Amino acid sequence: MKKRVCVFGSYKDLGKKEKEDVVGLGKLLAESGFEVISGGFGGTMEDISKGAKSGGGKTIGVTFYKGKKILLRGANKYIDEEIETENLFERITVMMKKSDAFIVLPGGTGTLLELAACLEHVNKGLAKPKPIIAFGDFWKSIAERLAGEPVLNEETRSRFNALSCRDLIAFVDTAEEAVAKIRMSV
Numbered sequence: 001m002k003k004r005v006c007v008f009g010s011y012k013d014l015g016k017k018e019k020e021d022v023v024g025l026g027k028l029l030a031e032s033g034f035e036v037i038s039g040g041f042g043g044t045m046e047d048i049s050k051g052a053k054s055g056g057g058k059t060i061g062v063t064f065y066k067g068k069k070i071l072l073r074g075a076n077k078y079i080d081e082e083i084e085t086e087n088l089f090e091r092i093t094v095m096m097k098k099s100d101a102f103i104v105l106p107g108g109t110g111t112l113l114e115l116a117a118c119l120e121h122v123n124k125g126l127a128k129p130k131p132i133i134a135f136g137d138f139w140k141s142i143a144e145r146l147a148g149e150p151v152l153n154e155e156t157r158s159r160f161n162a163l164s165c166r167d168l169i170a171f172v173d174t175a176e177e178a179v180a181k182i183r184m185s186v
Helices: 016-031 044-054 088-097 109-124 140-145 154-160 175-185
Strands: 004-008 035-038 059-064 081-085 101-104 132-135 169-172
Touching: 004 016, 004 044, 004 088, 004 109, 016 035, 016 044, 016 132, 016 175, 035 044, 044 059, 059 088, 081 088, 088 109, 101 109, 101 175, 109 132, 132 175, 140 169, 169 175
Parallel strands: 004 035, 004 101, 035 059, 059 081, 101 132, 132 169
Antiparallel strands: none
16 A cells, blocks of 8 residues: 655645745655645645646545535545545544645644644554654744643654654655655654
């Protein structure tokens, strides 16, 4: 079975350079043999999927529709497989279970919720320890606040050499760094 990387991000578009970086990240993930999971809609979710498709990869969109599907127009055109869930929490759970690693892009409250859910599950041993990688510095100030929070799960502590929850997040600036960290960990 192929390894899968879940990329959490915003429904909003980033700036031109950031958009190019996200498309490049998706392409490199696919070229490196990873399937790419995202929330399946527009913005950075579409950018990562577009990049993965251009790299010959498979894309999976885990969606949920608040209200009518017509309002969100369905998954973006780069999604190969859509997994429709009943609510936001089921969506995050499916994304976590189906992934071998996580990359967190800049985003809003939804992306923050996804990051927090991953950290909580990895920290408490509620899920198998998986790498959590933040792309850029966007989440650094939040991560720094977690420096005093101990890692509670022994397997997680030893696998990632992590004493605090801050240590569970690896920060990278390039797609190449992100893929290298994933390859070392999965």
